[in-house]
Amino acid sequence: MVLLAFLVGLAIGLGGLIWQRMRFQARLRPLLERLRADNWTSDLSSTSQLAIAIQERETQLITQQKVMRAYRQVLEAAPVGYLQVDEENQLMWCNAVARQLLHINLTSLQRQRLLLEVARSYELDQLIEQTRHCQTLCQQDWVFNPVSPDPMNLAELPVHPLRGYGLPLPEGQVGVFLESRQEAVTLTLQRNRWTSDVAHELKTPLTSIRLVAETLRSRVDPGLQNWLDRLLNESIRLSNLVEDLLNLSHLEGSNFQGLTPRLVDMPALVDAVWESLEPLASAKHLALAYEGPPQLRLWVDESLMHRMMVNLLDNAIKYSPPRAVIQVEVTVVTQTASSHALDLDPSQPPAFKGLEDGQEARPQAEPPIPESVEIGVIDMGTGFVEQDLPHIFERFYRADFSRSRRNVGGAGAGGTGLGLAIVRQIVEAHQGQVSAQNHPETGGGWLKVKLPGNLVRPSPPISTP
DSSP: OHHHHHHHHHHHHHHHHHHHHHHHHHHHHHHHHHHOOTTOOTTSOHHHHHHHHHHHHHHHHHHHHHHHHHHHHHHHHOSSEEEEEOTTOBEEEEOHHHHHHHTOOGGGGSSOOBHHHHSOOHHHHHHHHHHHHHTSOEEEEEEEOOOOSSGGGGGGSOOEEEEEEEEEOGGGOEEEEEEEOHHHHHHHHHHHHHHHHHHHHHHHHHHHHHHHHHHHHTTSOGGGHHHHHHHHHHHHHHHHHHHHHHHHHHHSGGGOOOOOEEEEEHHHHHHHHHHHTHHHHHHTTOEEEEESOSOOEEEEEHHHHHHHHHHHHHHHHHTSOTTOEEEEEEEEEEEOOGGGGGGSOTTSOOOOOSOOTTOOOOOOOOOOEEEEEEEEEEOOSSOOOGGGGGGTTSTTOOOOTTTSGGGOOSTTOOOOSOHHHHHHHHHHHTTOEEEEEEOTTTOSEEEEEEEEGGGEEOOOOOOOO
């Protein structure tokens, strides 16, 4: 009886062992299928195959760690800054250049911390969030003002103009390449200073040459007047070039003395500018078509805004064919002031103004809030070439031959190449934006100026008798 019980227990134990072995083999088989290498043989047992797989994975892990260390050494020695954050914006790693640009101490990297705790740059944080949201390469320029832990030495830390490139990484991580723009800014300032100095030096002799040419024109033989006319025209063109360079130098950088704003009616300004350009337009039989509000008061610098419209319309006159129409479109983009309704107390009755006896009480409608003012100047010329559009507002940019001054006839040809550059500086001085494209209907150039809506001032009420 004891022997029978022993045999039964042995059978049960062997059955359980075999069942566990089969279950282990069933679990091990899919794992081996995922880890199986091409050089394996079916003669090996499952345990041997698993041991080989573990050994190969350890070898691959060591190789990947070596590659990661090599990449990190490359990034550490790179001439640009690099930092990497995780999905919670905690700083994972940064190289020496990034630590130098952002004034990060090595002691701050002993444990993972939020990037804003290590480097107080909200623009960098916005770039990271934008990159994570868009999942594409993003770029942003800003000026980094470091914050010193010692409040008595705030002025000793240098300010860096930076350019960042955000790169999306797996698992919500973001890598950022940082580039110092200090050298480019310094070169730009030196160029502007040199240009301004040269323009100042050329202004006086060019004026003298022009006066001499005008004096001699009436005293020479008629056969020589053609040469004096050419000399006079070239001196006028050079004088205009010098004047444009001086205007650019006054609008850029530390030379800019600020705006002198006043109330300007935009439609009246357009009419005044077109009247001043009437001789150029009449030579090509051009007409002006205005579309927009009859009255729009803006709080802007009148002289600068007048110069902007002169350059825009002069550019349209140059590149318009004879007997064409130049369109000027002025649009006020508004947004609904729905946020004010949230502040109203529903228990209180609506406010009423200007009621007289017997007049029906109606709630006063909220005026729309201007978001922006868009000014478009459209010509009917050949339009811009696609490759020229990013460079239209650069100094002295030579556009395609179809839009160059050599291929434009009639009055108005032969500009200085600085008109649209001045337009950009004027618009940016008013916190606006300017862009260029081809109009889908006319096919000509379409220059668009977008000014902020806070420049709009309400028109005075019309008095009625």
